[in-house]
Amino acid sequence: MSRLHLLGRGFTFAEIAIASVVFGIILASVFQLFSHYQREEAAAALRAGCSSTFLLLEECLRRDLASVGSLQSKTPQGLSLLNVLQEDGSNIEQISYEFSDQKREVIRIAGADEKRYSFADITRSCPVFSFSTNYLDAAGNQLAAPEKAIFVVLTLVTASVDGQQQTFSLRAARRSKFSESVPSSSLIWKD
Numbered sequence: 444m445s446r447l448h449l450l451g452r453g454f455t456f457a458e459i460a461i462a463s464v465v466f467g468i469i470l471a472s473v474f475q476l477f478s479h480y481q482r483e484e485a486a487a488a489l490r491a492g493c494s495s496t497f498l499l500l501e502e503c504l505r506r507d508l509a510s511v512g513s514l515q516s517k518t519p520q521g522l523s524l525l526n527v528l529q530e531d532g533s534n535i536e537q538i539s540y541e542f543s544d545q546k547r548e549v550i551r552i553a554g555a556d557e558k559r560y561s562f563a564d565i566t567r568s569c570p571v572f573s574f575s576t577n578y579l580d581a582a583g584n585q586l587a588a589p590e591k592a593i594f595v596v597l598t599l600v601t602a603s604v605d606g607q608q609q610t611f612s613l614r615a616a617r618r619s620k621f622s623e624s625v626p627s628s629s630l631i632w633k634d
Contacts, residue, residue, distance in 0.1 A: 492565035
């Protein structure tokens with residue numbers, strides 16, 4: 444047969460079927476790759492958003508715990524810090540932290556001042572969202588009653604629709620930044 448005759452004959456059904464299968468496999472691979480990329484992008488956005496909010500919360504909780512007189516926790520979703528000494532020498536009788544899984548936020552209440560750390564917009568695609576608080580002894584290993592705890596560990600767990608789980612955790616200590624060599628009525632701030 445001549446070359447010209449082969450070019451004009453067209454494609455057989457078998458050739459079209461094989462080409463369609465190969466094209467389908469390539470298309471499915473591209474779709475899977477794109478889906479994976481989208482999931483990773485969503486997980487990165489979740490991590491970035493939660494991390495930045497959690498860092499702000501961590502800074503505030505660490506500062507408050509550094510000079511707290513005593514701790515109380517009447518519910519797993521709340522923490523009260525009593526007699527918190529400030530840098531300027533003033534004293535705040537009580538600072539409360541409320542951890543709301545349902546509203547997806549942490550509320551810090553110090554007198555009339557209220558600060559909200561919201562995770563709601565960041566985690567709206569996550570069916571799982573929960574805070575847990577643990578109180579640890581001086582060694583940081585054993586669970587302790589809140590009033591005897593030296594370390595407070597706050598953990599946030601989120602899981603998205605596709606099952607990807609993210610865990611954010613902070614550990615703050617009750618180690619005072621104030622001089623222990625002077626009477627409590629005249630504590631001095633130490634850097």
